[in-house]
Amino acid sequence: MIEKAFTAQAWNEAIAIIQSEFALAVWETLYVTVLATLIAIVIGLPLGVLLVVGEKNGVLPLPKWLMAFLGAVINILRSVPFLILMILVIPLTRAIVGTSVGTVASIVPLVIAAFPFIARLVESSLREVNPNIIEMAQSTGATPFQIIVKVMIPESVPSLISNATIAITTILGYSAMSGIIGGGGLGKIAINYGYYRYKYLVMFIAVILLVLIVEIFQRIGTKLAVKSDKRLKH
Amino acid sequence: MIEIKNLSKTFAGRSDPNEDVEALKNVNLSIPDGSIYGIIGMSGAGKSTLVRCINMLERPTEGTVIIDGVDMAALSNKDLRAKRKEVTMIFQSFNLLMQRTCLKNICFPLELIGVKKADAERRAMELLEIVGLPDKANAYPAQLSGGQQQRIAIARALATNPKVLLCDEATSALDPKTTHQILELIKEINRNLGITCIVITHQMSVIEEICGRVAILEKGVVVEEGEVADVFAHPKSTAARHLVYPDGGNSEILALREGEQRIRVVFNGAVATERPLIAQLAKELGIEASILGANTKSIGERAYGNMILGIMGSRDDMLRAKEYLESVADVVVEEVTE
Secondary structure, three states: OHHHHHOHHHHHHHHHHHHHHHHHHHHHHHHHHHHHHHHHHHHHHHHHHHHHHOOOOOOOOOOHHHHHHHHHHHHHHHHOOHHHHHHHOHHHHHHHHOOOOOOOOOHHHHHHHHHHHHHHHHHHHHHOOOHHHHHHHHHOOOOHHHHHHHHHHHHOHHHHHHHHHHHHHHHHHHHHHHHHHOOOOHHHHHHHHHHHOOOHHHHHHHHHHHHHHHHHHHHHHHHHHHHHOOOOOO | OEEEEEEEEEEOOOOOHHHOEEEEEEEEEEEOOOOEEEEEOOOOOOHHHHHHHHOOOOOOOEEEEEEOOEEHHHOOHHHHHHHOOOEEEEOOOOOOOOOOOHHHHHHHHHHHOOOOHHHHHHHHHHHHHHOOOHHHOOOOHHHOOHHHHHHHHHHHHHOOOOOEEEEEOOOOOOOHHHHHHHHHHHHHHHHHHOOEEEEEEOOHHHHHHHOOEEEEEEOOEEEEEEEHHHHHHOOOOHHHHHHHOOOOOOOOOOOOOOOEEEEEEEEEEEEOOOOOHHHHHHHHHOOOEEEEEEEEEEEOOEEEEEEEEEEEOOHHHHHHHHHHHHOOOOEEEEEOOO
């Protein structure tokens, strides 16, 4: 079966498909991934901050039940496989977007899957901040809010950028899966042509493009993280 | 004036009250305005807890701290934050914000109280001059040496014109030469700006070099308190003896010989280069002294520490030697009897 994938006929077909569909698919993949990541960061970043500052010895201790609730919600959402989550949130997607199929609709499950993940990544970044520096800020008379926005977040920027890169590449992978519920992009092409219609060459090319996009995101992310880190002597 | 009254701090054990740790037990101290006050103790003596109780980073279990008539323990969180502009702190690990330039680090406390950016930066530049690093404004802390980082931390601590500067092991991570320079800077700040400095350390040399008074802390209790020179010359408590004579004082040196008199010569910053004391003792008085043990060091031109001399001769010879040695400024001599 595989050997048929590289015949001259298969190449001609693939080139035709690439010319007609790939530009849009790449655009849809990028658009869905970036938008879903941004929305997930907007929700996940504050939650990640709360996970750290709300602890018993944190700078803004929160009620124990609230912390337990927060932790439970994040863990539950993180344990549901994305494939199942996509189906479970269909009613919510319909309520927000008006439809449960299509490229825009696929953003909703992506955000729901990504924000708890991002909250945990933010949590781990903020935990790296030297507690002595937080003590310094307290001794200088900083409010908890000032400690968060002037110390904890700025001091962990390099780590936050690294983790944002992990998040965006993971979300890219999920977005490819959303081809199943009609989300557009390279994932849809890979599934529709490769899985349903046995056009393996098209599938390979779609996968290679996904790999390339991950590679580009990772390189940009690493570069930004290193550049932002003032602890390294330049 | 800083008054520490009946201060106790107990850290609760995990579940069992028997595991409670009493970090401080009924500490009473008065620290006069404008002084450099030392608090010394071995690690685990409670020094860090004590200094953190002064600005209420740690809430005392009992007792209170009164700064200029204000009871720190009674302040609301908001008032306490305002008060912390007046009682600032420097640390062993400098604790600079690593992602900010030096200038921005010094601006940090000013930013917190909403000082305009231009005004804050102007003030920060002034402070960089004071600490002697005007060319490091745009450098990041990682590009600086330890001593330079501590200077930036000092500049930051001075930004809000504090009345009190708490120095928590501020020189413990520095080499002796840099330690000396930082201590000089603290002395200068104390003299020129009239800021009361509370110096927490485990190094007697730091106390010797800059403090007027000292409190010795052992297992959460103040075991000795007084003028540095007095504590040095006549350490009463075991803890003080350990700190003043880290090598065990005279207990580990040769047994007393027949007809030998012993004296302890304490140097409290005597000018060391003026004359060779022991040689002159022999030449001028004909008294031969052997050095049985010594723990002295020079800081700048001055000598600190003590040595134990054995003198073969009568008690009278010993007294003459004592008188002779004490004629040198900042040298104290005491008989060793035990």
